Amino acid sequence: MKKRSYLFVPAHSDKMIEKGLSSEADAVIFDLEDAVALSEKNIARAKLLHQLKTEKCHPRPFIRVNSTESEYFEEDVRTFAALDNIGMMLPKAETKGDIARLETLLEQEGVMNKPILPLIETAKGVWNAAEIASASPKVGALAFGAVDFSLDTNIALTDSGEELLYARSQLVIASRVAGIEAPIDTVYTNFKNSEGFLREARQSKGLGFQGKLLIHPAQIALASEIFTPKEEEVEKAKRVIDAFREAEEKGIAAIEVDGEMVDYPVIRQAKKIVSSYDA
Template identity: 90%
Template structure:
């Protein structure tokens, strides 16, 4: 299953919810938190519930509930817990206790297999990323929220992104240690700057991220362009796999393909490329 593009959709607009339900993104995150005014929280929750109960989403759906510190958190979780195949994004995830509280609510609703995406947005969350990633079998992947993180840490965001290198790398390492999927990178807020998006997406792919959070449908194709292996990459990966298979049958575990040395780690990487290309 491809997980390159996660599109945020405000849950306070019938029109936007309907568009989100037919989105071409790999996943859609219907947002009850930052996109909804305090006075509209209950109305937006009911509105989103109606849509999700009556129309099947063409992408993988998630609901970003309000944080554990919010008065709306428990009702958000209980409202969407029973809906099949709809995951929960937990904002401001800072400790394993945050995940435990969410999981307790899901257990109380007899929901056993609801995927959780903790959104890491603070210094405390980055510091505790490994324990958050390991807190529950329901945790599918970590997501990074750089805007709130920069506010929390007094960082000034730049085009280079160098000030976020440590935090991003921490999420990648924590995910690997916990044995969960690679993380999802933060939104790129200037949705009219395609080149800037592509530059940042290439950068975080190189760091080990598998996709990006998006704020506009125009970014879906851009994310797909970066996080989907190119045809020539896939062809080379298949040559590597086939050549190594033949060599291995002869008792050889190190060969040369296209002028490059190939051993077991290289073959494992080649298989990852082929699998990510062919995944639905």
């Protein structure tokens, strides 16, 4: 399944939860953390549980629980632990110990295989990204939260995104070293600025990300546009694969296609393009 668009859905609103359940995003993240006021935490948790138990769920749902330092963390985890096929996003993940604490709670509830999506939002989290990515087989990917990261590090966010290059690259490299999927990039907060979103998404794709966190349904199509290979890219990749297969049968491992040199690394990239298009 494609993993280009991860849409945050505030869990305090029945209407928004219902829309999230039928969203066309590749994944939805029902948010019990930043989107819910402190006075509404317990109410939102109960609302979300009722909806997830009674309504047909999205194919790839996650719940963003409150952070391990929050008084709401344990109750969030225990409330949703037993729901099948629903992953958990852990905000402000900073060490492998945070992942272990979440796993321990899940295991106490008899749950052994729930997907975990750590959200890296602090300097400590970026610094320890490799150990977080390797902390558990349940961690399938990392996600980046640039807004909190910028607050933590006193970074001033700009349109160019240059100030985030190091942090983004750290997550990409840590994910590769840990052998997990490519990370999911941060939200683009101005949901009315399509050009700005597209520019940032192109940059994060170029750095090695596979998708974006989203704050508005209007961003779903934009994420798909950037993170889905174009038909011409796929056709070219297939031509390269076919030509190389013929050459390899003749004992040749480096050829020219459309004026470009093709060898094994190029073939692996071509196969990746075709695979991601067909997923």
